[in-house]
């Protein structure tokens with residue numbers, strides 16, 4: 001029987017910190033490497049306006065993203081990696097190969113696939129504690145510039161980008177009124193002493209258009225059931241995220257994809273693994289580790305074969 005022919009040995013889905021680490025590791029081991037990415041190389045790094053906890057002298061995420069893009073470009077030029085643009089839809093593992101179906105109908109095959117698609121933004125419609133007018137749209141807090149915050153500003157949710165945004169804009173004096181459901185209390189704790197933040201504990205918030213004027217009316221039920229009505233000039237989204245899982249992956253009740261529960265030819269790396277490890281350095285470590293596990297199992301002469 002002929003050996004199966006694949007488009008590539010290792011197919012990496014997603015070029016955030018986890019996917020790039022996987023690709024760099026695979027290329028350095030002389031494995032044929034392909035990276036599929038739907039957007040710019042760097043993933044969520046593009047949102048980190050102030051970066052402190054990553055090895056190296058990076059002070060912002062975009063600086064590191066640029067370095068990762070240069071790394072992939074260098075590998076492409078050396079013929080050790082191919083970067084393909086596209087949106088992955090579904091992955092599947094088979095006895096002799098792993099497959100990835102793209103939303104445009106293309107299908108890529110590999111001996112082994114690393115899925116590192118991270119997480120995607122939650123919208124107000126995803127949050128049980130919010131009801132909103134159909135025309136309501138909340139721009140993301142992480143993208144807001146201080147100049148845009150004119151008038152009373154409300155923030156939906158106390159997710160971690162709040163702390164990042166405040167650190168990135170130390171001179172801003174605007175008060176952010178942060179609607180904080182019980183599940184976000186522990187995340188908002190890091191900013192509770194910042195006098196530019198007013199945490200508003202909520203059990204429910206309704207957002208409607210005011211009868212007169214611009215902005216939004218925000219009706220808040222606090223955690224004791226007391227109702228208060230606020231007038232907001234702007235409302236920003238800081239609700240957090242949900243796993244960007246592909247079709248065909250095994251996921252838990254929370255939507256994350258436990259690495260050990262997938263087909264033996266499919267590994268999960270980075271933020272998609274669990275809400276617990278969402279940091280650049282752990283994402284990079286897991287990307288490299290996924291490829292090393294494959295290498296020692298299979299590609300290395302004498303390896304035990306993909307288990």
Ligand SMILES: Cc1cc2nc3c(=O)[nH]c(=O)nc-3n(C[C@H](O)[C@H](O)[C@H](O)COP(=O)(O)OP(=O)(O)OC[C@H]3O[C@@H](n4cnc5c(N)ncnc54)[C@H](O)[C@@H]3O)c2cc1C
Nearest residue numbers: 014016017018038043044088118161270271278279280283
């Ligand atoms: C505002 C903010 C601030 C943060 N601050 C810090 C910090 O200070 N320190 C820190 O350590 N961490 C921080 N983080 C977390 C850090 O950014 C993540 O842990 C890290 O980026 C995860 O890397 P990843 O590769 O798993 O996922 P991502 O960075 O999310 O990359 C996933 C990639 O997959 C691509 N993708 C997704 N779906 C598909 C698909 N279907 N097909 C093709 N491509 C797809 C995306 O376009 C993206 O490029 C912050 C995150 C945010 C949002």
